[in-house]
Amino acid sequence: MARATPWTPTAVLRVGSYQGIPGQYSSIQAAIDAARPGDWVLIGPGDYHETGSRVPPGAAGDEKAGAAVLVTTPNIWLRGMDRNGVVLDGTKPGAPQCSSAPGDQNLGPLDSNGVPAGRNGLIVFKASGVSVENLTACNFLSGDLTPGDQIWFDGGGSTGMQKIGSWRGAYLSATSSFYGGENQNTQYGIYASNTFGPGLFTQVYANNMGDAGFYIGGCPNCNTILDHAHTQNSAEGYSGTNSGGHLIIQNSEFDHNYIGIVTNSQNNDDQPSPQSGHCPGIELGPTGTHSCWLVTHNSVHDNNNPNTPSNSEVSGVPVGVGVLIVGGRYDTVYDNDIHDNGAWGVLLVPEVDTEAWIPIAHCKGGVGLKGLSFCYYDDWGNEIENNTLSHNGFFGNQSNSDLAEISNLAYPGNCWHGNVDPSGKAINAKHFQLGRAGVTSAPPFLQLFPHSICGIPDAGAGLISILSLQVACNSEFLGPCPDNTSYANYPRPSGVQLMPLPPQPSMPDPCLGVPQNPWCPNNPTSQPPYPVPGSTVM
Incomplete structure (x- = not known):
């Protein structure tokens, strides 16, 4: 008789620390790289200056500027434990959170013209079934190859094809505290292109x-x-x-x-x-x-x-x-x-x-x-x-x-x-x-x-x-x-004026649906349905 395929339990990969309990990773990208389909990546409160600028395979158009965090694994959950306290920050390491100082901005690596390329914040690239929840992204700016996109579900930009099916973004904020002219600017806050769904953005905020x-x-x-x-x-x-x-x-x-x-x-x-x-x-x-x-x-x-x-x-x-x-x-x-x-x-x-x-x-x-x-x-x-x-x-x-x-x-x-x-x-x-x-x-x-x-x-x-x-x-x-x-x-324009990011409602229970782990010790081992406000999309 054929042996059944062994069941592999869903892993919960934790970044930073939460309520005094450390996770296994200090970098969001490192946890994403370790995740397999079905896994969860939880992020503790903190200001995360991810220094990479990863270019997706076969990049076209705005993708060529790369991303601070790149997700290519399907069917994973990426969730912050506090929407206002988990910040994917486009400024340089060591800079104050979402700093407005010109010298603190990270405009990306130099391109073939010797000019900063610009950066994307988080890209979900041609991966279906990914959910990004309960965090803030700021100060990812444009450059010679454009971007300035904070959070992007990208199913194949500039190709005319749609390569992402289901996706979800919930309890997300996007902002920038810096404007350096049209060539050092933001582009999109919360962004989906070349997808065929079902897709959902809910409880989301963007400014500037x-x-x-x-x-x-x-x-x-x-x-x-x-x-x-x-x-x-x-x-x-x-x-x-x-x-x-x-x-x-x-x-x-x-x-x-x-x-x-x-x-x-x-x-x-x-x-x-x-x-x-x-x-x-x-x-x-x-x-x-x-x-x-x-x-x-x-x-x-x-x-x-x-x-x-x-x-x-x-x-x-x-x-x-x-x-x-x-x-x-x-x-x-x-x-x-x-x-x-x-x-x-x-x-x-x-x-x-x-x-x-x-x-x-x-x-x-x-x-x-x-x-x-x-x-x-x-x-x-x-x-x-x-x-x-x-x-x-x-x-x-x-x-x-x-x-x-x-x-x-x-x-x-x-x-x-x-x-x-x-x-x-x-x-x-x-x-x-x-x-x-x-x-x-x-x-x-x-x-x-x-x-x-x-x-x-x-x-x-x-x-x-x-x-x-x-x-x-x-x-x-x-x-x-x-x-x-x-x-x-x-x-007519008389000078760009930015506004601060107002605090936004965080996910009421960031442990909802997460398999039992040290940050969510009382959760059931099975995953209950995820409720989405105002929508029938699950």
Whole structure:
């Protein structure tokens, strides 16, 4: 009779010390290297200056800058014992925690040009089933090879392929205390690309990011939830290029950023394009339509900050917008509170991409000319419904409003209905909506027929219109626009201002689900289900 395969118990590898009990490792990377699938890595409170800059095998794009901590083993748990007390720190060894001093910054090894390459913080590289929980990352900065990413689930950046399945990030914080100009800057706080899920970010916070606090992109069917997230003082609160299919952004807050939530089609290395929230096949999404891409139950407010860190990737984006869809299709913005965004509450526009075409980008889903490095994606099939809007458009320029759309005639067009001011006294029906005067729009009457009907041909304001000129002037996409005039009153940067990292809720019980070990002596030997707030993803 064949002998059964011996069972190997799950190992719990401990880094640092916890409640006076030392672990086996002093380095996070050393414990990760020793972990096998199914193992846990627990990290005691401390300021961890991991000195390595590991480049993933077959690295492309931003991966070439390397990572302080690199995870390539699937099915492991990496958990801090205190979210605010376990810090993966991008500054030099011996520097104070997340130091703001220029001389304390570690910009990575020199590249072939003799220039610091930049660094990533923690990368989970093409490894499914990894969970990263209950810790903070800070001060990983960009350089000659870019990064500046704090925590990144990377399923194959710049390849157009998706090589990570299930993943989870919970109780995570990302920040930076240093800004040294565009070339010594942060990029993304908490980041997932080229994944196919199921994936989840929950109980996450980011600030001071030069691109986006949260990014989910490069996934035609992301199968991901962003839940209980909060981002501030970043160029973009959330950004997602070519992020489609099943993607839900829920129960979150985006405030005091340059712009709140942005999703876009683009002919770049986050392939495949376009950005489309269309459900796979004939499936219906959460609201009963064919859209599985949903922004719901969020607070999006006061995104008017011109003095966030920023980089060239976000140049040409308008300031003062709550939710911006750029060349996106079949996206749903439903039941959010959107207020005090000075330009527009919700804005839909086409994407005009003038980047040089690269081998994996062929303007799929758009209209383009490779010789002119031109690719155009129109916006259509989006539904904006049942949101509460107030005090948007207070910059006061012509066309600044709660709701706005630039698009060509398309079938299906975009549709707008049920959006009200805080009194909620608008006549509200699925196929016909008389908005109160307090809900403003450009073009006017955006919630009346035919714009209120979903699934029929429709168009917004034209490419040559007052609204289009205002968007161009705000974003300065076509070049500088005169400031402080009666037709161009938009805030301009006067100097980057960083904010401190506010303490964040830590995981209530960091021993939950962990096999019995000296730091968690009273746990059962079997692993119970892991509860995830606000989500059915386990």
